[in-house]
Amino acid sequence: MYSNQQKEIALFAKVFGHPARVAILQQLFKMDTCYCGDLSEEIGLAQPTISQHLKELKNLGLIKGTVEGVKVCYCIDNENWSKMKVLLHKFLDQDIPKADCC
Amino acid sequence: MYSNQQKEIALFAKVFGHPARVAILQQLFKMDTCYCGDLSEEIGLAQPTISQHLKELKNLGLIKGTVEGVKVCYCIDNENWSKMKVLLHKFLDQDIPKADCC
C-alpha cells in the first residue's frame, strides 16, 4: 500500500512525534554523560516511562545503550542518526521554490 | 513540562508519522494539480480517511485548500513548510561529528 521509503519516513517521524522522546534526544546531544537515570529526573517522567521511550529509540537504532556496572549509558548512534537524516532531509527538501498552486 | 520548541517539533513530526500523510504530501509535491479526490484513488484510502488526514495537515498549516467549484484544490503552503523545515533541521542537525560516548 505504501512504498518502503514512505513507511521508513513515517517510522522515524513517529518516534520524534512525542515531546518526551524529543527531550531525551536533545539531552543525549547536550550531555557528555548520558546515564538513563538522569533522564528521568531531568525530564520529569517516571523511570519506566523513560525506559519505554528509550526502548523505542533503540529499536529504530537511533541510540544505543552500554551497561556500565549498575547504570546504563545511553547515547546517540551517530552512524544511524546520519542515515536517518539523509532520509528525512530528502523528504523535507523536496520542495522547489514556486508559487502555491492554489 | 516540555519546552515550546520540543512540543512544536513533536507536533510536526507526529503529522509525518503516518505513511498516508507522507504519501499525500509527496503527491502534492509531485503533481501540479492537487485535487483532493485524486488523492483517494492514488493512495487507496477511502475518501473520508483522506479528508481526515488532509484536515490534520491543514491544521498545522502545512497545506491549504481552495474551493474550485465542486472540487477542492489542495497544495503545500510553501511559507509554512519552510518554517517547519527550519525547526526540524535545527533538531536533526544538532549532532556534531564525534565518537559515540559509549
Added chain:
DNA sequence: AAAATATATCGTAATATTGCAATGAAACAA
C-alpha cells in the same frame, strides 16, 4: 427544482500509545 458530483463531518469499532505502580533482574556494597 431535482439529480449529480465532490468534499466534509459524524459516529463508531478496532487498534495503538502513553504513563505508571508493581515487580523482576543484574551488578555492586557491606
Added chain:
DNA sequence: TTGTTTCATTGCAATATTACGATATATTTT
C-alpha cells in the same frame, strides 16, 4: 549473604489514532 541501586519488564487504565460507512453540505448540471 543481604541489602542497595539501577534499569527493564509486566499489567493495566486512560487516552489517542485510524479507517470507514452513513450522512450532511455545497456547487454545478440538467
